[in-house]
Amino acid sequence: MNNNEEFDAVVLGSGEGGKFMAWHLAQHGARVAVIEERYVGGSCPNIACLPSKNILHSAAVAHTVAGAVAFGSQVSQYTVSMQAIQARKREMVDGLIAMHQTRFAKTGAELILGRGRFVGPRVIEVTSAEKPMRRVTAKHIFLDLGAFAAMPELPGLVDAAPMTHVELLDLKTTPNHLVILGGGYIALELAQAMRRLGSDVTIVERTERLLTREDPDIASILTQVLVDEGIEIITGAEIASVSGRSGARVTLHGKKNGHDLAVTGSDLLVALGKSPNTKGVGLDIAGVALTGTGYVEVNDRLETTAPGIWALGDCAGTPAFTHMSFDDFRIVRDNLAGESRVTTGRQVPFCLFTEPELARVGLNEVEAARNGIAYRLAEIPAAAILRTRSTGETTGKLKLLVGEDDRILGFTALCARAGEFLPVVQLAMANGLPYQAVEKLVIAHPTYSEGLNGLFASAMAQARQQPPGTSGT
Numbered sequence: 001m002n003n004n005e006e007f008d009a010v011v012l013g014s015g016e017g018g019k020f021m022a023w024h025l026a027q028h029g030a031r032v033a034v035i036e037e038r039y040v041g042g043s044c045p046n047i048a049c050l051p052s053k054n055i056l057h058s059a060a061v062a063h064t065v066a067g068a069v070a071f072g073s074q075v076s077q078y079t080v081s082m083q084a085i086q087a088r089k090r091e092m093v094d095g096l097i098a099m100h101q102t103r104f105a106k107t108g109a110e111l112i113l114g115r116g117r118f119v120g121p122r123v124i125e126v127t128s129a130e131k132p133m134r135r136v137t138a139k140h141i142f143l144d145l146g147a148f149a150a151m152p153e154l155p156g157l158v159d160a161a162p163m164t165h166v167e168l169l170d171l172k173t174t175p176n177h178l179v180i181l182g183g184g185y186i187a188l189e190l191a192q193a194m195r196r197l198g199s200d201v202t203i204v205e206r207t208e209r210l211l212t213r214e215d216p217d218i219a220s221i222l223t224q225v226l227v228d229e230g231i232e233i234i235t236g237a238e239i240a241s242v243s244g245r246s247g248a249r250v251t252l253h254g255k256k257n258g259h260d261l262a263v264t265g266s267d268l269l270v271a272l273g274k275s276p277n278t279k280g281v282g283l284d285i286a287g288v289a290l291t292g293t294g295y296v297e298v299n300d301r302l303e304t305t306a307p308g309i310w311a312l313g314d315c316a317g318t319p320a321f322t323h324m325s326f327d328d329f330r331i332v333r334d335n336l337a338g339e340s341r342v343t344t345g346r347q348v349p350f351c352l353f354t355e356p357e358l359a360r361v362g363l364n365e366v367e368a369a370r371n372g373i374a375y376r377l378a379e380i381p382a383a384a385i386l387r388t389r390s391t392g393e394t395t396g397k398l399k400l401l402v403g404e405d406d407r408i409l410g411f412t413a414l415c416a417r418a419g420e421f422l423p424v425v426q427l428a429m430a431n432g433l434p435y436q437a438v439e440k441l442v443i444a445h446p447t448y449s450e451g452l453n454g455l456f457a458s459a460m461a462q463a464r465q466q467p468p469g470t471s472g473t
């Protein structure tokens, strides 16, 4: 006789994919438990997407106030209160947690707060400081363990007590001079926000330019925007050690172009990508294999090496976006219902929430060239979107890659509200529509997405003059 509590399904980690799986199964009558160590609803609402966008918005407001005179409003004096910014963010996060708790209660999925660890092939032990230990078991187990900020083994880094995004998003005061190690998503979004909130900011990136996966023209426009806002950007930096302490005075030491480099600031944020939360979970006991980089090994149906155990989201090596973890849920849900859905070939749209935003789906020029794919290129400046003339947001451009068969290969938007352009293009791509279908849409004037008419019309005009494969191939 054992004390294992028997469920139909157990979800380990309450992130995006996991919570939707739990709610879905519970709504359909299954007895479901969700084990969550710390963040009800996962990292997105607590310490990642939404808190960061909340603070980015406060920073955008500060930026608007600072530049109000250009819009005809004279603001004689303003101050930024990080305390007030944090209070607004906290209120949002508390509301999101309450929303999640309500949904757990409504669906009947039991939320068990504590850390889960396999102690048998299908048995998970849940421990917490407050509650007695529990052991749960189920026929179906879903892993949604997420990831944490990667920390390289640099001499002096641990002693410098650097911030990750978690601490930075909880700051009660603005740093005098924030140094950011890494120049990816987190760095660019938070560099612009903290600069707008009053900090000096230096980005220190290893590659030769920012945004190496994006086309050079796109990367260079956004880089210039950040520089114009007063952000110092050091690329091609090989950092070897760290001295001092974040919160007081901290220095990165290394080389750039063979010369010594030392970057000193008051505070250090490390934003060098993520590592999966797969250690100490007893996955070996469950028969769940890991990849060489520590992610849960899954096939393209998101099945792990242990029968009856699936993995979703960041921990499964899914592109690290909330919407991709959500799509993992839909794939597993449909496969459980007898469909045959795979992750291979799905769209991976993304949006970097700087101002202007950078959004993309499908190929850009760099990738098309790398893969030897013939394309026609159309592009228009953001200033051709007439709405941007009225708001003063004329920086950026839109780019469209069209294949030999007139299908859309990829779309990049660097402009105000860029992320909002994606679904229309995605729908056309997903349904294999020729690009002319988007050109024919009647789009309300003067919306930002009216720019799609201009971009796609430009592709048609070029097609008349230029046969496919002559641009960029």
Ligand SMILES: Cc1cc2nc3c(=O)[nH]c(=O)nc-3n(C[C@H](O)[C@H](O)[C@H](O)COP(=O)(O)OP(=O)(O)OC[C@H]3O[C@@H](n4cnc5c(N)ncnc54)[C@H](O)[C@@H]3O)c2cc1C
Binding pocket: 012, 013, 014, 015, 016, 017, 018, 035, 036, 037, 038, 039, 040, 041, 042, 043, 044, 047, 048, 049, 050, 052, 114, 115, 116, 117, 144, 145, 146, 147, 165, 186, 277, 281, 312, 313, 314, 315, 319, 320, 321, 322, 323, 324, 325, 353
């Ligand atoms: C600062 C920042 C901003 C971001 N902004 C965006 C954005 O704008 N758009 C976007 O799409 N993506 C964004 N992301 C990425 C996005 O947050 C992640 O890709 C997404 O949250 C991953 O979701 P997930 O389902 O994999 O798991 P998570 O949301 O990471 O959830 C995993 C959960 O599992 C729990 N857990 C782990 N191990 C255990 C255990 N042993 N026992 C119990 N519980 C456990 C964790 O506490 C966590 O709550 C951002 C990330 C960061 C850091």
Ligand SMILES: NC(=O)c1ccc[n+]([C@@H]2O[C@H](COP(=O)([O-])OP(=O)(O)OC[C@H]3O[C@@H](n4cnc5c(N)ncnc54)[C@H](O)[C@@H]3O)[C@@H](O)[C@H]2O)c1
Binding pocket: 152, 181, 182, 183, 184, 185, 186, 187, 189, 204, 205, 206, 207, 211, 237, 238, 239, 271, 272, 273, 274, 319, 320, 321, 350, 351, 352, 353
């Ligand atoms: N808007 C969004 O969707 C959004 C926002 C934030 C984060 N995220 C997700 O979170 C993930 C993690 O974000 P991130 O910014 O930590 O990672 P990232 O992978 O986006 O960027 C890491 C950067 O660090 C650089 N780097 C690596 N090692 C270095 C070193 N030793 N010295 C200097 N630079 C170095 C890399 O070249 C890269 O530019 C992202 O990949 C993304 O999927 C998404």
